[in-house]
Amino acid sequence: MSAPNFPGEFLSLQRDGASALHLQLADALRDLILSGRLRTGQRLPSIRSMAETQGISRNTVVAAFDQLSAEGYLESRPGAGIWVARLVPTGWPDRTMAVPAAGSFLSRRGALMAAQPRIRSIQGHPTFHPGTPETSTFPFKAWARLLKKHTSPHGSELLTYHNLNGLQALRESICAYVSASRGVRVTADRIVVTTGGQAALDLLARLLIDNGDKVLIEEPGYHGARSVFAAAGADVHPLPVTEAGWDLDAVTQKPVRVVYVTPSSQFPLGIAMTLQERLALIDHARAHGTWIIEDDYDSEYSFHARRLPALQGLIEDAPVIYLGTFSKTLFPALRIGYVILPENLSEQVKRAISFTGHYAPLFIQAALSDFMGEGHFLRHLNRMRRLYTQRRRYFLSLCQEHFGKVLKPLDYQSGIQITCVAADDFDDCAMAERARVHNLNPAPLSSYYHAGAARRGLVMGYAAVDEADMGSAFAALKAIL
């Protein structure tokens, strides 16, 4: 029994064993049906005839027909043969038509998100990349032991849908740490654990910003914050910062919804906000219903004899939302941060995070809580402070030796990067471009400005560079200069 016009003689089955023959046959027949070359109601050859034509066993044909019948492509009745099922609609001339360009398929909000600069993944280990801590000194043994401890059937509360706003034990560890070390006013129930500081910023922008709301971002400032607020539709304005401080006049002009600041170690200049500035900022914010977002991203690396506490702790009930992260103190790919909320905002954030799904794996949270509880965290921090103190000193001496008066380091004794300022005609982008060839990745200072005149210079992460590499890196930079 043969079926007229069956195009099956063109089927090409590969006998190299890479894929089972019955699956190849099913795929080929499915393609014929979907492309319209086998039509609704069309009869297929019998199993025997198909097996003979293709030179395969009958079992192979039966298996392929069974699969396609299960998927709905074929129908059969004993004695009546096998035919292509009635698929609606019967003809589909457009079926191979390409989808329209995605641009038109994005929402306006989506287009705004897609218009933000893509933050590129780091490739390899470029020297001087800002914001990069030393990771080789991390206490891997203790960490692996704790991960293992919390990856067991006994910890099965850590495997399902518990603690969406952060493991209680970790929130308590963070609470104890930020109270003691950063002077933050907090209870564990006002902490929400996030998948990093950036994720926390993203969530806050969504909760606090409508299209057109005015937001102030430090200038120069952290471009990740700028992207998040711009993507949320904010009307982003600069909050100018120089070595002389924050220009708070910007806060007093027309209502501002959110001010984003890094008061303990300004990124990228490294200066700290004075008490006067802090009080004035809080006063302005209170008077105008403005939220202050305090990003305390690397305040742990303040090398002053007396560290300034966080802005958040200054005054009870100030409209300050505090962001912390373990990216700089432990390692960036840990993806754990936290947000400390005023009491009247905490329920809303917990609710939002419960359905956005942006919570960190619980076994990591449990391991991190133990890591803090067992003292590894503070020990590591102190080790890193000593190490960075040395590297910072060496870095500054190399600046003096190689950069002379061309690039002047701003040393405010804080942070894991140092900004070197140049004259206004210095082409920092070209310099950074040339450095990249040598696997050096200082960031041009001008890239942290968006609104107007940009200062020139290089923002250089020194923390992950050991002294031997630092010497040769500086020599290479000098050659470029």
Next chain:
Amino acid sequence: MSAPNFPGEFLSLQRDGASALHLQLADALRDLILSGRLRTGQRLPSIRSMAETQGISRNTVVAAFDQLSAEGYLESRPGAGIWVARLVPTGWPDRTMAVPAAGSFLSRRGALMAAQPRIRSIQGHPTFHPGTPETSTFPFKAWARLLKKHTSPHGSELLTYHNLNGLQALRESICAYVSASRGVRVTADRIVVTTGGQAALDLLARLLIDNGDKVLIEEPGYHGARSVFAAAGADVHPLPVTEAGWDLDAVTQKPVRVVYVTPSSQFPLGIAMTLQERLALIDHARAHGTWIIEDDYDSEYSFHARRLPALQGLIEDAPVIYLGTFSKTLFPALRIGYVILPENLSEQVKRAISFTGHYAPLFIQAALSDFMGEGHFLRHLNRMRRLYTQRRRYFLSLCQEHFGKVLKPLDYQSGIQITCVAADDFDDCAMAERARVHNLNPAPLSSYYHAGAARRGLVMGYAAVDEADMGSAFAALKAIL
């Protein structure tokens, strides 16, 4: 030398050793300044006099004064004494005023997000909670070994800012798996790894939806999808589903931006979409510029002899975005999912995810990639399929024995939960409420309906319940009935 009107005699320092005396003194003085009881320019007592009045050592006083000077509260000049620094503004009568209610501080979008039902964390291990896989059988040893392997100085590429849209090795593992197992058309560069399926949905809603855009969500359907789209401002409409299938007429009425479907194992009914329905859905979507989001959340647990491939793989260039997750196959708290994008959407999603910060820890991604590469994943999956086949069979026999005709299980041989349907006058919410007292957590079927008439019944997760527990749980439910 004593200072007139210094209110310091009221300072109360605790000598229980819980907190260093100089910090207590600094805290107390700071409070006096911030509350306005010590005013700008006011002189403080001398170090000696302060030490005597408080009964503490001079060094303690010096340390406290140093700290407050560093913070900017005090100023001093040798010989001229110490006074409160000039803080701007000079008076702050409102400083203890509470912040306005947060409601008024949220954006409209934020209010919309906060208006969604909060997804509650599970407490303990309630029996029959839908969507919960068995976790005690997870290969913890292999997993711990792989985590340890990727938590070492040698893996330091896994510690910083690499691979923001997913570790290459994991994307390749996922690519191989979904191609072979789910018939998905994909290359590794069109996969973006997310912090779970829910996080992927959240990102897609933001990219694809503007306020008022029409979105269809299956009814009954997954409330997490509903929350995400409603929070994005969508005009959410039901896509009715019954045992007879999907009512696709809803797709053809006025332009729909996004259709959210679970075609391989509908949540919570468990039915699979027929080929005819799949083709019709794709045709409608193409004709009207609609995105189809295919959530393949637990298709791995199809117990048919011949599993249906994913909708996504059906036709080249169909406007389908595919979501996968490891929450059901491994464990929910792993927080790893993935989205497979049409080529013309993949750059936009990568760009958006780069600044939202929602990427999973790299060492977990590396461990998971090895877990798949070494065969643990498929072995675990097969073990679970056998286990769930038994548990499913036992569950169905207990249904018959205890539920009789009151609750009729819909057995479509898929998924890790089974929905039992009751008559329209059955109060499934009251039943679920009473069951909770016994630590049983079946979900009322009516809770998965939002638009109109809801069917009644119980959605019961059977996968994480061993046979002994299942027997007693059914006995308890019968008693409640």
